[in-house]
Amino acid sequence: MQKLPREFYNRETVVVARDLLGKYLVHQTHGKQLIGKIVEVEAYLGPHDLAAHSAKGRTKRTEVMFGPPGHVYVYLIYGMYYCMNIVTEQEGHASAVLLRALEPVQNIDARTQGPGLLCKALHVDKRLNGHDLLSDDLYLAEPPESTAITIVKRPRIGVHYAKHWAKRLLRFYIKDNPYISRK
DNA sequence: TGCACGATGAAC
DNA sequence: TTCATCGTGCAC
Numbered sequence: 036m037q038k039l040p041r042e043f044y045n046r047e048t049v050v051v052a053r054d055l056l057g058k059y060l061v062h063q064t065h066g067k068q069l070i071g072k073i074v075e076v077e078a079y080l081g082p083h084d085l086a087a088h089s090a091k092g093r094t095k096r097t098e099v100m101f102g103p104p105g106h107v108y109v110y111l112i113y114g115m116y117y118c119m120n121i122v123t124e125q126e127g128h129a130s131a132v133l134l135r136a137l138e139p140v141q142n143i144d145a146r147t148q149g150p151g152l153l154c155k156a157l158h159v160d161k162r163l164n165g166h167d168l169l170s171d172d173l174y175l176a177e178p179p180e181s182t183a184i185t186i187v188k189r190p191r192i193g194v195h196y197a198k199h200w201a202k203r204l205l206r207f208y209i210k211d212n213p214y215i216s217r218k
Numbered sequence: 219t220g221c222a223c224g225a226t227g228a229a230c
Numbered sequence: 231t232t233c234a235t236c237g238t239g240c241a242c
Contacts, residue, residue, distance in 0.1 A: 113234080228233090
């Protein structure tokens with residue numbers, strides 16, 4: 036499978052978010068290759084985006100978001116689930132794309148609809164925070180055969196605190212895909 | 219040093 | 231609508 040190059044991630048965040056739909060997420064762990072197809076994402080545009088964690092500034096937690104593109108930002112939410120993000124744009128831009136749902140492709144034995152569940156199913160946790168997606172054990176790849184898709188735009192989930200930013204259509208998913216987290 | 223609050227998911 | 235559960239950021 037063709038691994039996505041660094042340049043893929045070093046583009047405008049909304050463009051990367053939309054392009055991520057349909058791509059394969061591959062995690063090589065415990066001798067198994069876990070693969071899921073990305074079907075739902077959310078874009079977080081940087082420190083000016085009040086819904087983004089980087090709006091708090093450069094802290095120990097958000098350090099990875101301020102780093103170079105093509106790395107993963109993993110954090111613990113509500114004390115019990117992990118969320119996985121793909122860092123985009125040039126170093127210092129502090130933007131990322133949250134993976135919200137996957138369609139199982141290979142070796143997936145748990146539900147993948149929702150950011151917390153997909154991390155659990157793909158065995159992604161805090162240890163992978165800052166991991167490079169050009170590595171051999173965790174990466175994104177072009178699917179074997181690409182199919183035409185229709186993309187749906189919606190407001191992001193659970194960001195009511197972000198004032199007017201909560202209304203922006205920065206959640207994208209593949210229309211009619213059965214693995215979307217919510218309608 | 220303490221505390222309010224989540225980019226969630228499941229139960230009621 | 232409520233709750234589990236804990237790291238983070240910021241007030242004190």
